[in-house]
Structures are given as C-alpha cells and as structure tokens.
Amino acid sequence: MFRVEKLIKSFGGLMAVTQVSFTLKKGEISSIIGPNGAGKTTLFNILTGHLKPDSGAVYFKDQEITGLSPHRICRTGIGRSFQKTNIFPRLTAFDNVQVALMAWQKRTRNIFQKADHFYQKETDEILGSLGLGDQKDRLAGLLAHGDQRLLEIGITLGTFPEFILLDEPTAGMSPEESHKTMELIQQIVRSRNLTLLFIEHDMNIVFGISEKVRVMHFGSIIAEGTPEAIRANDQVQKIYLAEEV
Amino acid sequence: MKPSMGNRKKTKSMFGLIAVMVGFLILPGFLSEGWISLVNEMLILALAACGLNLMLGYAGMVSFGPAGFYAVGAYATALILIDTNLPFALAFAAGPLVAAASAVLIGWFCVRLTQVYFALLTLAFAQIIHTIIFEWYAFTRGDNGIVDIPIPQMLKSITHYYYFSFFIIILCLALLWLIIKSPFGKTLQAMRENAQRAESIGINVRLYQLSTFVLSGFFLGVAGSLFCGFNKNVFPNYAHWIKSTEMLVVCLLGGIYNFFGPIVGSIVYLFLDKVITGYTQFWPLVLGLIIILLLLFLRGGIAGFIAERMALRRRRGEQA
Numbered sequence: 055m056f057r058v059e060k061l062i063k064s065f066g067g068l069m070a071v072t073q074v075s076f077t078l079k080k081g082e083i084s085s086i087i088g089p090n091g092a093g094k095t096t097l098f099n100i101l102t103g104h105l106k107p108d109s110g111a112v113y114f115k116d117q118e119i120t121g122l123s124p125h126r127i128c129r130t131g132i133g134r135s136f137q138k139t140n141i142f143p144r145l146t147a148f149d150n151v152q153v154a155l156m157a158w159q160k161r162t163r164n165i166f167q168k169a170d171h172f173y174q175k176e177t178d179e180i181l182g183s184l185g186l187g188d189q190k191d192r193l194a195g196l197l198a199h200g201d202q203r204l205l206e207i208g209i210t211l212g213t214f215p216e217f218i219l220l221d222e223p224t225a226g227m228s229p230e231e232s233h234k235t236m237e238l239i240q241q242i243v244r245s246r247n248l249t250l251l252f253i254e255h256d257m258n259i260v261f262g263i264s265e266k267v268r269v270m271h272f273g274s275i276i277a278e279g280t281p282e283a284i285r286a287n288d289q290v291q292k293i294y295l296a297e298e299v
Numbered sequence: 300m301k302p303s304m305g306n307r308k309k310t311k312s313m314f315g316l317i318a319v320m321v322g323f324l325i326l327p328g329f330l331s332e333g334w335i336s337l338v339n340e341m342l343i344l345a346l347a348a349c350g351l352n353l354m355l356g357y358a359g360m361v362s363f364g365p366a367g368f369y370a371v372g373a374y375a376t377a378l379i380l381i382d383t384n385l386p387f388a389l390a391f392a393a394g395p396l397v398a399a400a401s402a403v404l405i406g407w408f409c410v411r412l413t414q415v416y417f418a419l420l421t422l423a424f425a426q427i428i429h430t431i432i433f434e435w436y437a438f439t440r441g442d443n444g445i446v447d448i449p450i451p452q453m454l455k456s457i458t459h460y461y462y463f464s465f466f467i468i469i470l471c472l473a474l475l476w477l478i479i480k481s482p483f484g485k486t487l488q489a490m491r492e493n494a495q496r497a498e499s500i501g502i503n504v505r506l507y508q509l510s511t512f513v514l515s516g517f518f519l520g521v522a523g524s525l526f527c528g529f530n531k532n533v534f535p536n537y538a539h540w541i542k543s544t545e546m547l548v549v550c551l552l553g554g555i556y557n558f559f560g561p562i563v564g565s566i567v568y569l570f571l572d573k574v575i576t577g578y579t580q581f582w583p584l585v586l587g588l589i590i591i592l593l594l595l596f597l598r599g600g601i602a603g604f605i606a607e608r609m610a611l612r613r614r615r616g617e618q619a
Contacts, residue, residue, distance in 0.1 A: 102499065128501035136499075142492035144556075145485075153482075153489040154500040162486040162502060169482045213500050 055080045055249060056217055061110035063093075063100055070096040071107070072273040078217075083243060083250045085260045088270035089293070094253045095137055097270070098221050102134045103127040114217065128158075133215030135206045137222045137253070143195025147186055147205055150194050152177045154212025180208050183242060200231050207239065211246070218243070220252040224259060232256060236263055261285065323465060327458045336529075339461045341569045343525045346468045348549040348561030349475055350518025355547070356555030357479055358511045359491025361418045364425030365546045367405070368516040370538030372398040372523025374432060377445045377533045387451050391524050398520025399513050401428075406512030410505045413494070422540060429538035444534035454528065464525045471521055472562075478514065479558060487511060548586070552593060554600025563602045 056078040063071040070093045078084065086094050099105040101112055103124040112120045114130055122130075142150050155173040156162050181190050184204045189197060194205055203223060210218055223239060224232035240263050243250045254260045260267055261281040269277040269290050277287050284290055323342075327335050351365040372394035379390035405424045412420055432439045439445070454460045478484050490497045490504055498504050527533050536542065545568075553564025571589070576582045597604055 104495075124495075124498040125501045125503050128499055134499055136496070140493060140496045140499075142489045142496065144492055145488060149485060149489075153485050153497075156482045157486065157497075157500045157502045161482045162507070163483060165481050165483040166477050167482070168480050169485045170480075172482060209496065209500060 055115055056251075057113040058101070059111045059113070061097070061100060061112070062108045063096060063105060064108060069273045071100065074110070074270075074273075074275055076268060076275060076278065078249055078251060080216075080249055081247060082265055083240065083263055084252075084266040084268065085264040086251065086253050086268045086270055086275075087255070087257065087260050092270040093273040094270050095221055096273075098134065098219055098253065101127075101219060102132060128213055128215075131214070131216040132219065133210040133213050133217070134219040135210050135221060135223060137225060139199070139202045139206060141194045141202055141205055141209065143193065145194055146191050147181060147194050147197065147201075147208075148177055148190040150205055151180050151208045151212045154209045155180075158213040177212075180211050184208050184238065200227050200235070203227065204235065204238075207242075211242070215248065217249040217251070220250065222253050222255060224254070224256065229256075232259055233262075239263075320469065324462075327461060332457045335457055335461050337569060337573060339457075339464055339529055340526075341566045342464060342468050343522050343529060344546070344549060344569060345562040345565035346471055346525070347519050347522035348546050348553070348565055349472060349558075350515050350522060351546050352550050352555055352561045353475060353478065353487075353518070354511050354515045355550055356557075356560070357484060357491065358487040358508060359494075360508060360511065361414070362409075362421040362515075363418045363540065363543055363547070364421035364423075365515070365519050366538050366540065366542035367421075367425030367428040368398040368402055368519040369523040369526075369542065369546075370428060370432060370533075370535075371401050371516075372520030373527040373533045373537050374439060374445075374523075375520070376524040376527045377448050378439070380448050380450070380527075381445055387454075387528075391528065394524030394527070395517045395520035398523065399517040402513045402516025403509075406509045406516070410508040410512060422543070425538060425540060425543055429535060429540075432538055433535040439535075442535055444532055446532045448527065448531045448533070450528050450531060460529060464529065467521065467525060471518055475518065476558060483507075483510075548590060550600075552589070552600055554603030554606075556599060557602040557606055560600050560602040564600060567601060 058077075059075050061071050061074045062069070074097060086097070088094055096105065100107045103119075103122050103126070106121045110120070111118055114132060117130065119127055119130055142153070145153070152169070152173055153162075155176055156169070159173070161172055178187065178190070181187050184207065186201060186204060186208065189201060194202065197205060203225070207220065207223065210220075220239070224235050227235060236259050239250070242248075264281055267279065267281055267284045268275050269284060271293050276293075277284060277290050279287070323338075326338060330338070347365065347369055351362065354360040354362055375397035376390050376394040379385055379393055380387065405421075409417055409420045409424070433442055435441065454463055486497070486502060486507060490502065490507060494504050523537065526537075549564040549568050550561045551564070552568055553562065554560030571585070572582060575585050579585070593600070599607060
C-alpha cells in the first residue's frame with residue numbers, strides 16, 4: 055500500500071538520503087533504526103511533504119504523492135507525529151484533538167457555528183484510548199512530558215489516518231514509560247487496523263513490536279528484515295549495536 | 300453538578316453583558332456631548348482593535364499595518380459621499396467591502412511570509428496606502444484630506460451618531476465573537492500555537508491566514524467608515540504607521556488573548572490620552588512609560604490580568 059522508490063535528498067554536498075526504496079504492506083508494523091544523523095527524520099520529512107526530494111517517488115494506495123504539500127498528504131490518509139513534541143500548548147488537551155478531527159472532517163471552514171459541540175464523543179474516545187481522559191481540560195503545554203507525547207499521537211489519530219508515521223514516539227521517556235507507550239500504540243494500531251512506521255532509538259523497543267526492521271546508515275537502508283535477522287546481521291552489529299554499547 | 304455550575308456562570312456573564320450594554324445605551328442621558336463623542340471614539344477604536352486582534356491574538360499574525368485598511372474603509376466611504384449622489388447606506392457599506400478587497404490583494408502577498416517578515420510587509424503595504432492617499436491629489440485630495448463630508452441629517456446629532464455606531468459595533472463584535480468560537484476560530488488558535496502541526500493535520504495554513512487577513516481587513520474597514528461619518532473629515536494620517544501602532548498598543552494594553560481585551564484597552568487608552576493631555580503635552584512620553592510597564596509586568600494586558608484574578612478566586616471558592 056505504501057511504496058518508496060529511489061529517494062534522493064542532499065543538503066549542499068551532503069547526501070542525507072541516498073537511493074532509499076522500500077514497500078509496506080497494509081497493517082504492517084515496522085520501524086527504522088539507525089545512528090544519529092543517519093537520515094531517518096529527513097526521510098520522514100520527505101514522506102510527509104515537509105521536504106521535497108531531489109529525485110525518486112513516493113506512492114500511497116497506488117497514487118503518487120511525491121512532493122505534495124503536508125496538508126494534502128495528510129488528506130490522503132497519512133498521519134505523522136514529530137520527534138520534538140509538537141502540540142498546541144495553549145489549547146486544552148481536548149481542543150488539541152478536536153481541532154484535528156474538525157480539520158479532517160473539513161469543518162474548519164465553518165465560521166458561524168459553535169465549535170464546542172463538534173465531535174465531542176470522538177474526541178473523548180481518542181483521549182480515553184490514550185489514558186488522557188481525566189486530563190482533557192488542562193492546557194496541553196502544562197501536561198507531563200509523557201502525556202504530551204501521547205497527546206501528539208492523539209492529534210495524529212484525529213485525522214483518521216490509515217498509515218501513521220511516528221518519529222521517536224518515546225523520546226525522553228523513562229524505560230518503563232517507553233514500554234507502556236509502545237504497548238499502547240501497538241494496541242491502538244491493531245484495533246484501528248492501521249499501518250505503522252516508526253523511528254526509534256531504543257533497540258529493545260524496536261525489536262519488541264516490529265514485524266520488520268530497517269536500518270539506515272549514512273542516508274541509505276543497509277539492512278531490512280525481521281528483528282531476529284537484524285539482530286544477527288554482522289554489518290548492523292558493527293555500525294549500530296556496537297555504538298550503543 | 301458541573302454543567303449546572305457552568306450554566307450559572309453563563310447566566311451570570313450574560314447578565315453582566317446586558318447590564319454593560321444597557322449602561323452604554325443610557326449614557327447620553329448622563330454625559331455631556333463632549334464625553335459622548337469620546338465614548339464613541341473609544342467604541343470605534345475598540346472595533347478596529349478587535350478586528351486587528353482576530354489576526355494578532357487569535358491567529359498569531361503580527362501585523363504592523365492595520366491602519367492601512369482602516370484608512371481604505373474611511374476613504375471609500377468619504378469619496379463616495381463627496382463625489383457621488385449614492386445613498387449613505389451604500390457609501391457606508393462600501394467602506395468595509397473595499398477594505399476587504401484590498402486585504403485580499405495585500406494578504407495574498409503577506410501570507411507568503413511569516414513572523415517579522417510578515418510584519419514588515421504589512422507595514423510596507425500600509426505605508427504604500429498612506430503614500431497613495433497623500434500624493435494622489437486628483438483622487439484623494441492628498442494631504443488636504445477630505446473635509447465637510449455630507450452625512451444624512453438624521454445622523455448629524457452627536458447622540459444619534461453615537462446610537463448608530465453603537466448598533467453597528469455591537470453587531471460586528473457579535474460576529475467576531477461567533478467567529479472565534481466557531482471551528483474556524485479554533486483552527487486559527489491552533490495555527491497560532493503551532494503552524495507546522497496545523498499543516499500536518501490537513502489545514503491549509505496559508506489559506507486560513509489569508510481568510511483571517513481579509514476578515515480582519517473587513518472589520519477594520521467598518522471602523523474606518525464609522526470614523527469617517529463620526530469625524531466628517533478624513534485625512535491621510537489615518538493610514539500612517541502611528542495609527543497602526545496605536546491599535547497595537549490598544550490590543551496589548553487590554554490583552555490579546557482575551558476577547559474583551561482590545562475593548563478595555565481602547566477605553567483605557569483614550570481616557571488616559573484625554574486626561575493626561577489635559578495636564579501635560581508630553582503624552583507620548585507617558586504612553587512610552589505605560590508600554591514599558593505593560594510589557595514588563597502585565598503581559599496579559601488588563602483584561603488578561605482581571606480574568607486571571609477571577610479564575611483564581613473561583614478556584615479558591617471551589618476549594619473552600
């Protein structure tokens with residue numbers, strides 16, 4: 055359902071993404087790992103339209119989406135979260151998710167009706183599934199860090215994506231928090247029948263829930279396979295696992 | 300329990316609002332015409348500032364050029380009244396419409412930029428409008444301004460004009476209130492908080508910024524038209540950056556994150572202007588000091604400060 059062909063992106067002389075190609079099946083949960091500066095976030099930014107690739111193509115549901123603007127890519131059913139927490143700090147948690155729902159349903163052009171009553175149930179449902187139900191009236195910027203990360207996922211879910219890209223969803227969380235969050239994400243992805251691609255630094259988390267792992271190094275994907283295969287891959291061990299230890 | 304408390308709060312604020320409006324309506328019974336003029340001026344400036352604040356406080360777009368649209372509204376009405384025989388209602392309606400149309404054109408360029416670049420471009424366009432008005436003698440009478448603008452006999456009395464503008468302003472403020480409480484309004488606030496994230500939930504940020512620009516231009520135009528009829532003279536300095544700064548100060552003084560902020564700001568600003576210029580000719584100096592104190596100690600403005608206090612008291616009340 056999602057296919058990337060020979061993406062290339064360079065900044066000045068630096069090749070940030072080199073000839074990256076891969077395919078995702080519907081419902082697949084997979085991850086991208088790699089050392090800092092490997093080009094993971096750059097790749098995500100190309101996939102969601104925040105950057106234009108120098109060459110190559112991205113297809114989603116057999117439609118080419120290369121180089122479309124972020125809001126149009128969102129409309130095709132691709133949602134994303136960001137590495138740095140990216141929420142609407144001075145709106146309540148409820149409003150954060152509700153505005154995503156309204157944007158998705160194209161209600162944001164509605165100029166003379168009261169917003170309060172739109173998608174109350176749906177918003178509560180999403181917040182509830184993330185365990186944020188009792189925090190909904192608090193300003194998003196005042197939530198604990200972990201909850202802000204979850205809220206970010208809530209905003210992403212508000213656009214009813216079929217395919218979500220999460221950029222280090224557990225960044226800055228403690229190990230226990232990370233595991234709980236990943237379990238929650240897995241549960242949500244399964245129950246909503248989504249396809250998930252995520253970037254992660256923590257190897258244990260990646261191996262725990264991914265069906266497939268791709269390893270990026272210096273802008274290209276150097277290995278792709280099941281967690282077991284990746285764990286056993288010599289090259290990966292050399293460049294990535296060694297660095298971690 | 301909770302909803303009933305919310306309702307009680309709602310009825311209470313509804314009651315307060317009606318009381319304030321009735322207060323404004325009976326003012327001419329108590330005040331001299333000079334004071335009614337001042338209140339009228341306060342209300343018009345309040346509307347202009349609220350129009351600006353839709354952009355500034357709600358959409359987070361800092362504009363240094365609101366006076367440009369204000370002047371376009373004022374001049375459109377003035378020119379139609381002085382050069383044609385069209386009825387007053389039409390001339391009056393033309394002000395905001397021409398202002399909104401010019402906001403489409405200018406906004407189209409401005410929303411391509413963000414932050415300080417956006418702000419400077421709005422300033423540049425406003426100064427272009429000022430220059431056009433100032434130099435184009437054949438059309439706008441240049442720096443002579445347009446004087447003795449004919450308005451209907453019925454509106455010539457200060458009290459009558461006060462009621463006329465009060466009605467128009469309340470109508471516009473009600474529209475602005477609806478807008479900020481609508482899904483569109485919430486979207487603006489989301490854009491203000493985080494434009495990149497807004498884009499990633501499928502919002503065409505530039506289009507919404509342009510819409511805001513045009514709406515804001517429309518309400519500034521209404522204020523301009525109202526002031527044209529109020530003053531019966533219009534001058535190029537309506538478009539000057541000093542006028543824009545005045546509107547920005549009014550918003551900041553009252554509080555940009557509160558709907559009523561610019562209204563409070565306008566009342567306090569013009570009141571101080573009136574009182575202080577009675578004592579000293581150094582009003583700009585006093586104004587400078589006020590701005591400094593405001594930015595250092597009262598970032599939420601007067602209305603923001605009061606709202607915060609009230610929220611605090613309510614919370615204490617609930618705990619007790």
